[in-house]
Amino acid sequence: MNEELKKIYNYRRLDKVEIDGITISSAIKGERVKLSQRAFITSYEDGFDTIANQFCSLLSLSSASLNKCLVIIHEDNSADLYFNPPMTQIVNLKTATKKGDVITKKDIFDISEVFFKDSITDLTPQEVDKIIFIFREGFRFGIFYDFTKKNNIASLNKEIGNCYKKLHFYEQISFLREEECFDNITADGWFPFIALISSEFSEIIHLYQSEKEASKRNYFLEELFAKKFDSNKILSLTNNWWQKEQFSAKKKFIEAGINCFLEGNYISCLSTLYPIIEGIVGIDYFNQNGRKPKFKELVEYIQEKADIKYSCPNSLAYPREFYDYLNKVVFKNFNLETGDVDLSRHSVLHGYASEEDFNMTRSLQLILTLDQINFYL
Structure with a gap:
């Protein structure tokens, strides 16, 4: 030298x-x-x-x-x-x-x-x-x-x-290392979505650490994301989606749901976008395997694609954790007898979801779920 x-x-x-x-x-x-x-x-x-x-x-x-x-x-x-x-x-x-x-x-x-x-x-x-x-x-x-x-x-x-x-990423990794912390955020429908890493997710962490009362925490989060995720921010996400054939094939449906979100019509937003997840992943599965997937296979397919793409140690794409998130939140089953009818793909499409659950936060979480799947496919 x-x-x-x-x-x-x-x-x-x-x-x-x-x-x-x-x-x-x-x-x-x-x-x-x-x-x-x-x-x-x-x-x-x-x-x-x-x-x-x-x-x-x-x-x-x-x-x-x-x-x-x-x-x-x-x-x-x-x-x-x-x-x-x-x-x-x-x-x-x-x-x-x-x-x-x-x-x-x-x-x-x-x-x-x-x-x-x-x-x-x-x-x-x-x-x-x-x-x-x-x-x-x-x-x-x-x-x-x-x-x-x-x-x-x-x-x-x-x-x-x-x-x-x-x-x-010390703050994020140390927070999510605690199983209770991970469970708390997913119970409220949140996840370390890729779109939030290095930005808004740190604010989610601070709120969960400082505010233990769920109603107050959710209020502050809705205020935060209402300001952060305006039309420009949302469109910056969706513009990346159209580069994938699986998403561009459903562009009109997705744009209809996104427009409803931006207009504050959360009932139409969620009702439109929930089935799109199944359609995007299901068609990709069919093209790979030549048959329609069962619902369990659909979720496993997302994890398999993510595991292959993000194979580095301790990936912050969280492929296996996202598998649990899909099962526990997005595709969660409901039970009328016990009154366990949280907002999910099943409760929305079968008409059992409560009107109050069709809100900005849940709509944004679903948009971020679609964005996460876009990274995996």
């Missing part, structure tokens, strides 16, 4: 760095102790400060000014440090794009891989190298380390991508 590139990547070399693991339990001399050789830890976890300070001491780093540092330790224990390493991310975007387009964080809904290379330099570690990667996202820090000297480069890129994702 020439001197100019060393300046660009803020390069420094250490002649000797010896480290083979980090103890994760205490022991007196002679006792057995647990040793970690490969892990990812964030600044939200216990023990982070201890590990970070140990690395800073080992590598002669200043923690006060540290934002990012890639450390590659070679077989001879010499180490290359890059404080501005080249990085390329493989991400999923909410909208179509072309080469050279400017992208913001709000355009990204998932991160699947991170490479330590750019058009000039490739810093991909070798199989026998040890790695320390310290990085910052906002006020959050993460440290990934691997001292095993058994790097699988393909899986390493995905693992670093998963680490970056955990920090970038």
